[in-house]
Amino acid sequence: MKYQLRHTTHYEYSSAVTLSHNEARILPRDLPWQDCSNTQLVISPTPDRLRERTDFFGNRVVYFSIESLHESLDVTVRSDIVTRPRLAADFFSNIGWEAAVGELQLDPRRTNRDCLEARLYVLSSPFIYQQSWLADYARDCFSPGRNLVDAVLQLNSKIFNEFVYDPEFTTVATPLADVLKSKRGVCQDFAHLAIGCLRSLGLAARYISGYMETSPPPGEVKLLGADATHAWASVFIPGWGWLEIDPTNGCMPDERYIVLGWGRDFADVTPLKGVMTGGGEHVLSVAVDVIPLREEASLL
């Protein structure tokens, strides 16, 4: 699929900011199934300094500073993105989930690099702690001897079926215990929940931030800016690789999903962070468009 991605973040401050240092993780990364071209980052006011680097997880990070008085900040990314089917389409693995846990616990001297790299994602992270009650929640999916992939997909459906999508309920910092208790949340909470369950069982799971193409209700025209950032998870399948799951929609991500980056949890891939002097209160608005491009259109 081909998409034109447009993502704008706008901050309006109640008083002037004299100096701000920022870090943005909003440039999509290239992947075997995802090519990004014509990527443009437009920041207003124009940053006094801007540097791009690659972080620990391989994500693209842009540092920028604005060093003169400003009362608003506008960060827009545009990119043309081509996605292809994930490898998962013809995926086959019959490893049992306990065996997978065992693979992740081998003596480091007697295992492979993929497993060693994945072990970081078994551990607790700033937002997600290993908890026995998280393992308990997932236990019915992970019955003894069960095939790992089947169990993971069942957990994915379980969260989708049992939880209500409710943007009013949670904030960035809603603890997983509250999410689990109320059975409400947004994509970020569901991704954190799935990851928390998997890690608490001893499996490796990471957090993916990105976008998803949405379709307007039947018969209606798609509104500009109506899309949103999205978040989902992926699980390490020893001997094969990372399998993506989307507990918010109860499905496996396909060509309609665009990956920005990944990390241990939301804290590693916060789209825009900043420390500023002044500014008072601020109002945030975000607009995302994932516009599908027809083959013909892109040829023109």
Place this chain on the structure above:
Amino acid sequence: MQQAGNAVSPLQTLLGDYAGHSGHDELLDAEQQPRAHWQGLLDDIVSLGPDTLVSRSEEVQNLLHENGVTFNPYEDDPGQLRTWQLDCVPWVISTEEWEELEAGLRQRSRLLEHLLDDIYGERRVILDGLLPPELIFTHPGFLFSAADDPSQVDRPLLIFHGTDVIRDERGGWQVLSDSTQSPAGVGYALENRITLARALPSIYRDAPIKRLAGFLQAQHRCLASLAKTNREQPNIVLLSPGPGSPGYFEHAWLANYMNFSLVEGDDLVVRDGQVSMRTLGGLTQVDVILRQINDPWCDPLELRQDSLLGVPGLLQAARSGTVHIANAVGAGILEHPGLSAFLPDLCRSLLGEELLLPCRETLWCGSPDSLAQVEDELDDWVLRDISRPGKVYRADQMGLGALRDLRSSLHQHPYLFTAQRQVTSATTPGFNPQTRRLERQNITLRFFSLVEPDDLLKPVSERNYRVMPGGLAWLGEAGAPLMKSRLVKDVWVLAPVPQPHISLLRQAQGPIVVTRDGKDLPCRVAESLFWLGRYGERLDTRGRLLRESLARLLQDDRQESGFTLLPDLLTALEIPLELDEQEEGESSPVPGRVSREYIMTRDRLLQMFSDDLPDGLPALFGHFVRNSRAVRDHLGDDTWRAINSLRQQFNNMSRTRGVVVGQRHLEGMVLDLAAFFGLCNETMPHHYGWRFLDIGRFIERTLSSLQLLKLALVTAEEPGIPLWEVVLATTDNLTVYRRRYRSQLHPLAILDLLLFDETNPRSIGYMLKRLDRQIAKLPSPGSSPYRNTEQRLVIQATSTLHLVDIATLADLEASATAREALTELLDQLIEPMSELSNAISHSHFSHVEAPRQLVSMQHSGQP
């Protein structure tokens, strides 16, 4: 050591029952004979004799105390600063043994530098299975944001390294731990050496001990060469968490010794990709940061968001190479206690060498075999949880419930735990002034290494380290923290021949920065000096007034008229006039003919000594001390002695119950303050720093004098000669008055002396002139040809004073019009002077708002 008959030799007396210990002892060998390398020192000690040793020990304590060698475990109560004892007997090591130890320490620094370079670079140690990922990634010292762009590393990450070592019972070395973020103790080690050399010159002058000064010179050279700019004089700053941190004394000491600017996070700002220091003259670029704050607090943009100690954007500035931070941010991962279990293998694989210095036996519980062993033998091990730094678990000292919790967390998150074998250290002699004998002590040692300044630009495999030939020793069981110890010792590394004596004090270290106190004075320092002046002066004024009031109280008690003056004096001291019932009830019954009124007034006056009164003397002194500590590196040693002497006055002050004792405290305080200000005037360069101190002081004095005059001549309930006398005595002008006017006290003469006479340092005229002169010499940020607000305010007050028609003030006692005229005059003077303080602050001090986060993420925290 043959002794004739039964006579006891001085050495035997000194040793008492020292001998007879089975484990390794530094002084006595297995035959209980003194080891060869101790002989020289032992002879010197014996020839000094116990009496001299006792008196020298006291001398050492006094020197430490006067120099304010303190460490402050996070409490800002000025009375609570702890000072440790310094043993006059050092820890001694022979040349041969030192060479072996030194080689091991140098290897260890090289190994850790290799490891750090790899952990934040290719991470081969993890991918090749040498280090379990769980060991590194669960440690709070591993910083993900320090792990990107590995190719940019072209300077050493580990510049200084502190290693804690003991000699064990069998005489072998064991490394206990490493400090790799900002190793503390070099300053204390040098201060100890300087102090002992002063107290025991006969021993220190000719002893064949290796000198320390060269190491600090190398350290300076090393930091200067880290700068990537080609500037001749790189700007090196020492970044401290501030006066509230335990190591602040040492931060100030090092900054002073090495001639670095002592800064806090607020003093620095990242602009245009560079770190700059906010100074009176504007922003000054910083090339090298010697940081004394821990990794996670360095940068609220990329690390802990809630850090107020750090500098937003610092990591990016370091990444782009415009500034170098020593040690590199992220080096804290090397402090992981569990690494010890892997070092022998890492040494073979990274250096291709065998590890020379063994570590204390360590098991990392993340390995299943180790976990099983630790769970079996829980009582034999000391456990540490890396998510709770500083916390130590000893199963043999825990209750059943705590033990169950420990076993459960050990089982749940084994990789967070490291088990260390309990060890007993060898013994070493120390002199106990009470028993006047040498006694066996258990100590821990800290040694310091530094990357060779000439190897800075070489690749990691060719970088070598040098070790300071000395260190710090402290009393306590193996591994007890330095800051909790009560006694420290000097460390002597013996040289084959006597070493040339190099002065440790204030040698020029490389190029001298001549503008140290000029425009590159940090704004924060200027502000602290200003408030130091104001609080010092306020303390002085209040103290003098209280002293006169107490004298008055004693005097009036003997007179029939009663305490007529005291209500006015209480007003001047801002002591509330009405005491509540409860406090009245508390007044203890007093025998004899002392009146109830006396008791009440006395108690009100003595309230000024109490700790809880917000405006009481101890509270003012608290502000004074806080500001003085924030500018520690700008005040001379003698000035510090004056402050420490004040501190001793205040230690006992809040318990003051009697008038006479109170008077004595105040006498002492007034003299110490005079010494303080006098020394500031005599020893501080008359640059901007001193000017701000002086301006603060004279703004305060102007305001308090004007208020006092207003009270005495206009608003007092009982105006008249007795009150005027108090005013003159408070300003120490009574004698001057008598000599000059040779008359009864007269209001106009008082006004002449205290308002108009520009030659009298206590007159408003003099103070305004002085303020005018000082303010004119402050740096002006713009180059405007017009007078700034501060100058205009002083001119306004001065003109008001100059334009007074003295005739309108005549006959103050009888004429209401004259009193009105005086009131108006005083108010017209008070107003611009009150504004002046704000104007100075507005023009010169940085008003750093706390940086705010765009997105505030509170980590959910471990439940």
